[in-house]
């Protein structure tokens with residue numbers, strides 16, 4: 001296998017080649033400490049505040065896409081073949097302020113200024129994609145940007161006015177798009193990258209088959225996809241890991257196939273990349289998806305990572321289990337498929353064998369069924385669930401004929417509510433049936449009290465969600481007829 005022992009990427013206008021990169025070096029430290037590009041700030045160092053927001057451009061097929069990311073939890077090694085754009089690079093015509101900066105000044109969108117570079121980068125990315133955004137789009141964009149002094153009103157007004165100061169056509173990144181795409185294409189040589197500093201080893205496999213080969217060679221390696229979990233192990237728990245196997249660049253793990261009856265997501269598909277297909281296949285998940293983390297984290301974090309981490313409070317496992325999702329695991333010895341619910345064995349224990357990785361998630365579309373997904377958290381945006389549930393119910397002639405109901409936050413793993421499901425099947429589709437099923441929930445779960453919620457609260461809110469689901473579907477046509 002041919003290997004390369006350096007990473008190469010574009011930083012603003014320059015090409016950078018680095019071989020002395022530790023597996024846990026972050027992009028933010030590289031920018032601020034090595035490059036003295038201190039316009040990008042460090043606030044929380046855990047992906048929450050957005051002060052460290054930069055753009056990362058990457059080729060998807062032949063298309064160059066720029067996305068906001070949190071530099072504090074983005075590992076440097078993962079940037080091979082990318083274009084990193086920092087606040088220092090922003091400019092308007094003839095050295096003037098960029099339209100986003102101009103709008104922020106005129107609408108008083110900044111006071112102490114610490115958060116401002118991060119907001120400007122987020123609003124810049126939004127303006128490139130949606131020059132005339134709605135208030136809702138602006139709010140979704142800045143979910144992951146925290147401002148303590150200005151208040152959001154002036155920032156939202158600035159965001160909505162950027163196009164009065166200039167259009168994305170003719171913007172400096174847009175002008176250079178073809179040139180940049182050519183420069184990035186030239187960096188792609190399709191070989192494995194293997195960086196060994198003596199302290200740590202970072203591997204970027206050439207493709208999925210090479211990933212299987214690498215994991216056969218180093219089965220105890222840490223797989224890193226979007227690093228929105230692993231990044232915090234470093235910045236918050238000061239953990240070190242080596243070897244690290246980076247997979248975020250692997251196109252094969254980014255495939256999305258939507259057919260009439262199934263959605264298949266490669267494990268490396270980010271939340272943002274999945275958004276359109278998810279909304280089309282499962283309209284009930286569209287708004288739910290926007291409540292996962294903030295925009296920067298959704299641009300980095302993967303659905304595969306949300307499953308593979310085995311967390312009992314991840315948002316996608318309960319809703320995917322309810323839909324009857326299956327996963328494909330792959331190793332050098334081949335593939336195996338299993339129902340997603342069987343992957344979660346116990347707290348911190350998953351059915352993932354040494355040398356295996358999660359390759360894809362297959363979700364049946366369950367046409368004609370009633371679906372619901374609810375997330376309960378202390379804050380609406382950018383917060384982890386206290387409890388989360390997915391419903392998937394069939395009703396025929398006014399009677400419930402099948403039920404899959406899965407919860408997160410209620411047990412040591414994401415888990416189905418088998419007793420509640422059994423209580424519902426065969427019952428008329430009415431609120432009393434849902435309440436009866438909810439009353440069986442204590443037989444399914446003994447939730448715990450922690451900083452997010454008390455055990456009591458969790459149980460109560462979980463039971464109430466049955467009623468909420470019913471009321472949201474009370475007049476839904478089922479099997480061609482009204483059911484209530």
Ligand SMILES: Cc1cc2nc3c(=O)[nH]c(=O)nc-3n(C[C@H](O)[C@H](O)[C@H](O)COP(=O)(O)OP(=O)(O)OC[C@H]3O[C@@H](n4cnc5c(N)ncnc54)[C@H](O)[C@@H]3O)c2cc1C
Nearest residue numbers: 047225226227228229230293301302305306308314315358
């Ligand atoms: C600010 C912030 C907010 C967040 N909000 C939410 C939220 O609202 N809801 C929520 O559910 N989560 C949230 N998270 C957690 C996190 O974003 C998700 O769990 C995310 O999906 C993890 O994906 P990743 O690609 O970043 O995983 P990584 O951090 O790269 O990896 C996570 C784990 O999965 C393993 N892994 C990753 N991919 C594979 C694979 N293909 N095969 C085998 N193992 C693999 C890694 O080895 C690691 O153990 C948040 C995180 C942050 C930082």
Ligand code: FES
Nearest residue numbers: 043044045050072
């Ligand atoms: S420093 Fe807060 S998100 Fe990175």
Ligand code: FES
Nearest residue numbers: 111112115147148
């Ligand atoms: S202007 Fe001070 S934190 Fe936003």
